[in-house]
Amino acid sequence: MPQPHSRSRPAWSHRSLEIDKIRTWTVPGALGFGDPAYLGDRYESIALYGGKASDSQISPVAEGTMSPDSNTTNNPNIALTTVTYANGASYAHLGALMKIWQVDSDSLKWNVSGGEKYRIQIWAHQATVIIGDCDTGVSDRILDDGRAISDHINECAATARNHGKFVSCVTRFTKDSLRAGMITAQEESAIDRCASQALALRTKSSTLISSQRGLADE
Known part of the structure; x- marks a missing residue:
């Protein structure tokens, strides 16, 4: 901050x-x-x-x-x-x-x-973004659109009718974010990987928070 x-x-x-x-x-x-x-x-x-x-x-x-x-x-x-x-x-x-x-x-x-x-x-x-039990290692930062990465993923989890729809929603978000320069290719890959591995979708409070090792300047 x-x-x-x-x-x-x-x-x-x-x-x-x-x-x-x-x-x-x-x-x-x-x-x-x-x-x-x-x-x-x-x-x-x-x-x-x-x-x-x-x-x-x-x-x-x-x-x-x-x-x-x-x-x-x-x-x-x-x-x-x-x-x-x-x-x-x-x-x-x-x-x-x-x-x-x-x-x-x-x-x-x-x-x-x-x-x-x-x-x-x-x-x-x-915090870093965690999907299910998979830690992406990606800082849960505020993007240029004014929302955190976890906010977008939670929206996908809330609207998806099944796991396949959830993965499609997440990959669409990461692709658009990469194209806009808001995330890196490595971060895109890490988020997509964890989304595909998630066997259950949980709420933000119990799922999308984890420790980040670096000092974040927001």
């Missing part, structure tokens, strides 16, 4: 300070599809990075892993909640309403120096 850089200058120059809590926000929904049912359906883990503005690299100060069908992490000091407003509206983007998620990282005990500029970022590991 990462969120745009946030810079802050702790007050009281030359004093050593301890930051206990940082609040950030993210919008994981996709235009044209909407919000994931759970934040864990979109991300495998989430982390808050922080460091001096002059540092070439910054390190995690809080991180936690997530699971499908969940809006929590394994870190009790990270709280994930949806933002609501007086009129009940969510984040408005080009006429679509999508949820804003508030990420509270608590009990940080992050020591900083007064008078220094610091920057923070929120990063998330995206």
